[in-house]
Amino acid sequence: MSLPVRVLGVAGALALGLASCSSGGAGGDETGSGAGGGTYTWWDPYPQHEDGSEWANRVQACGDEAGVTIERTAYDTTALTNQALLSAQEGTSPDIILIDNPAVSTLADTGMLSTMEELGFDTEGIDANLLAAGVVDGSTYGIPIGANTLALYYNKAILDAAGVDPATVTDWASLEDALARVSATGSKGITFAGIGTEEGSFQFLPWFWGAGADLRDLDSPEAVAALTLWTSWLEQGYAQQSAINNSQNTTWEEFLTGTFAFAENGTWQVDSAAEADFETGYIQIPAQDGGGAPAPTGGEFIVAPVQTSTDRYEVTTQIVECMTTPEGMVETAETFAYYVPPTQEGQAVLVEAHPExxxxxxxxxxxxxxxxxxxxxxxxxxxxxxxxxxxxxxxGAATPQEALTDAQAAAESATS
Known part of the structure; x- marks a missing residue:
């Protein structure tokens, strides 16, 4: 972690900003303050990474660098959000939380988080599209430590047999042509997750946004075009009816059978794809009229709950700095199967190490x-x-237009 903190530019200004932050809630473990040692509390959504794991050691190394012990607690994603909200009510918030990016606005809405502006963080170097998940009403409440997203993995042998060059798949029309060619050879076209959970929305959004649709207008012509695309794949046999129940893990298991030309899945499958029994590759999900579609960002943000003892913030800052240097972001990227850094500087370091x-x-x-x-x-x-x-x-219970019209009415009712 020897690189200077150039990504966020917070080495001096942040400490001053943190020290001036108003106290609005009870602090975490009071056994240490300032730079004089003690214990700092850290919560994250990675229970699969136990004590002694590469990730746990990485977190503790940042504590060691700051001269303190980190007491790390891991919850699953949903439990972490609930526990964070409960801790704010009870006045027992930890010093640092690493939380799934859609939950940042939920925590911020309660007033339990300090803003990055209040803390003195300069977020200018972070890619605006990634930082946006932490922005609520113009204020920024967290820093992304990295991002993952979706793309299309492909089976090279199946595409070769169908005479498809993956580099030519650049819009919906060329993808449809590729699926038709693959189907004509007797292979399966594409697997995706249409399950009725957040995973289903996550996988549909690249097509939704790639058509130019907006989440405030679910039944727009653009939205209908995106859902019609998915339903047409089932009707033409390019995708299997099982897609309606597929989770992202299920789609990946299907792809690894070697019978599908394409699978929509995420950065987190890079290592698995490299170990498959067949040659794989990946391309961006195409937008309707060409170019890469905006896929949803996955990934966690570092947030700092408001503390009663503001003298703890100086060490909190040091820990956050350790996690957010270009070098630190690349280390996180490699720990989590290529979590892409949220800054151009960090991305350049990652691509230099892993051009693929x-x-x-x-x-x-x-x-x-x-x-x-x-x-x-x-x-x-x-x-x-x-x-x-x-x-x-x-x-088949409704047409895309009918389904989305009902969805828009229900969304307006739920959010009004």
């Missing part, structure tokens, strides 16, 4: 936060109506 990941960096640069467009805490309500519409259309 350039497609993923491009996909992240084109990506969009699910709570962007100032949706904030309305996003989960809108998303539920979106995945419900996808379910109705894929099952």
């Amino acid at each position: 990941l350039e497609t993923w960096v491009e996909a992240v640069r084109a990506a969009k936060g699910r709570t962007s467009d100032d949706l904030g805490t309305d996003y989960p309500l809108v998303s539920e109506q979106l995945w419900t519409a996808v379910q109705q259309a894929l099952s």
Whole structure:
């Protein structure tokens, strides 16, 4: 962690900003303050990474660098959000939380988080499309430590047999042509996750946004075009009816059978793809009229709950700095199967070390936060109506237009 803090530019100004932050809630563990040692509390959504794991050691190394012990607690994603909200009510918030980006607006809405402006963080170097998930009503409440997103993995042997060059798949028309060619050879076309959960919305959004649709207008012609595209794949046999129940893990298991030409999945499958029994590659999800579609960003933000003991913030700053240098972001990227850094500087370091990941960096640069467009805490309500519409259309219970019209009415009712 020897690189200077150039990504956020916070080494001096941040400490001053943190020291002046108003106290609005009870602090965490009071056994240490300032730079004089003690214990600092850290919560994250990675229970699969136990004590002694590469990730746990990475977190503790940042504590060591700051001269303190980090007491790390891990919850699953949903439990972490609930526990964070409860801790704010009880006055027991930890010093640092690493939380899924759509939850930042939920925590900020309660007043339990300090803004980056209040803390003195200069976020100018962070890609605006990635930072947007942490922006609520013009104020920034967290820093992304990295991002993952979606792209299309492909089976080279199947595409070769169908005479398809993946580099020519640049819009919906060329993708449809590729699926038709693959189908003509007897292979399966594409697998995706249409499940009736947030995963279903997550996987549908690149097509939704790639058509030019907006989450505030679920039944627009653009939105209908995107859902019609998915339903047409089932009707033409390019995708299997099982897509309606597929999770992202299921789609990946299907792809690894070697019978599908394409699979929509995320950065987190890069290592698995490299170990597959067949040659794989990946391309950006195409927008309707060409270019890369904005895929939703996944990934966690570092947030700092308001503390009663403001003298703790100096060490909190040091820990955050350790996690957000270009070198630190690349280390996080490699720990989590290529979590793409949220800054151009960090991305350049990653691509230099792993040139094969350039497609993923491009996909992240084109990506969009699910709570962007100032949706904030309305996003989960809108998303539920979106995945419900996808379910109705894929099952044949309603046409894409009917399903999305119902979704828009329900979303307006839920958010009014």
